[in-house]
Amino acid sequence: MQTVRDLLECVWPAALEAAKQPFKSATWVAAMAVVMGHGRGQDGGDLDRTRRLGLARFERAVRAEVTRRGRVRPCLRILRRLFAALTDAAGVLAHRTAVFERVEWTLSDWDQARAKLADVESRMTAVLNELGLTRLVTSIDGLSPVGAAAILAQTGDLHRFTSARAVVKHAGLAPRERKSGTFTGRARVTGAGRPGLRVAAWRAVWGCLQTNRVYAARYRHLTGREHNRLTPTQAQTAVAGAILRQLYAVVVHQQAWDPVIATHGTRRLDVAAA
Structure with missing residues (x-):
């Protein structure tokens, strides 16, 4: 989480302002995964391309990502704030492409770590039941x-x-x-x-x-x-x-x-x- 925060503060600080506690928000994490292209087999991080999707298509993509992550529905307020932040030009624009690639890798590692954590916790409680x-x-x-x-x-x-x-x-x-x-x-x-x-x-x-x-x-x-x-x-x-x-x-x-x-x-x- 600290790695992602440090990277975004340099190139896209507006993304962090979309939620009060972004890394505790399932909507924010799902929306960032959509923006970065994580899990879609595409080159992520193109904010202009994401903005051209339009708010409706972006919302559908985030809803699907939220569901994939085991949640029911996204917070529309956070979703819309992040979509509005796509046009924000604050940050070091020349480094965005490389930094967004690192953010995508870090999000992927984070997802894998949380999946392993959930598996270990499930096995621990199973032993406790036994x-x-x-x-x-x-x-x-x-x-x-x-x-x-x-x-x-x-x-x-x-x-x-x-x-x-x-x-x-x-x-x-x-x-x-x-x-x-x-x-x-x-x-x-x-x-x-x-x-x-x-x-x-x-x-x-x-x-x-x-x-x-x-x-x-x-x-x-x-x-x-x-x-x-x-x-x-x-x-x-x-x-x-x-x-x-x-x-x-x-x-x-x-x-x-x-x-x-x-x-x-x-x-x-x-x-x-x-």
């Missing part, structure tokens, strides 16, 4: 099957760990104080575990903070308390560790995630019951 873990791991609000599968692919069988804290230490997310003689520094994560597991847990944080009320409340508490207030990054790291600990409990004990236990823990519930 192990009978999908229902358990997705009981944690905000944790998707792909996110859980990515974590478990890095940990292996969670039963091999002696405790939930051992999983957090394996990821390098366990806090440790820096001590030397009489000096005691601030506690920091060790960072000595598996980088791939840290990344998988870190990515799971974003979805959980959006939909999981327990984790969202924990994050707000850590970043808003008066004493020992954490930075957003530190609080997200703490949430990542909580996800690993509770995923361990869910899988090892074969019990669905309980927001009450996740908030208060089992010991406080036992005391209250007594």
Whole structure:
């Protein structure tokens, strides 16, 4: 995405202005594929030729490309803005032909990468289903099957760990104080575990903070308390560790995630019951 952005900023910046977040817009990507001639067996990048098609034919071509990419219909506002940008002469015009060829190649590589990613994610979730873990791991609000599968692919069988804290230490997310003689520094994560597991847990944080009320409340508490207030990054790291600990409990004990236990823990519930 950054490669395409850099190239278009040099020769055709108006294309990037057609959508607020162009690379997240299926319509914009499909329209660019049509303009560049990607997948049509033609020399793409001729803006005059595309403009001579007319808006109606251009819209039909983009609709077909959007459907091919698995979407229902394009956003006409973005489509029409990109068509209007065909006449914009801003940019280094002499380099457009060569740059558009590179953009077409990059879009092709991007499509192949996304297809491979979809295939891998499908296989990951299939393994999760075979192990009978999908229902358990997705009981944690905000944790998707792909996110859980990515974590478990890095940990292996969670039963091999002696405790939930051992999983957090394996990821390098366990806090440790820096001590030397009489000096005691601030506690920091060790960072000595598996980088791939840290990344998988870190990515799971974003979805959980959006939909999981327990984790969202924990994050707000850590970043808003008066004493020992954490930075957003530190609080997200703490949430990542909580996800690993509770995923361990869910899988090892074969019990669905309980927001009450996740908030208060089992010991406080036992005391209250007594």
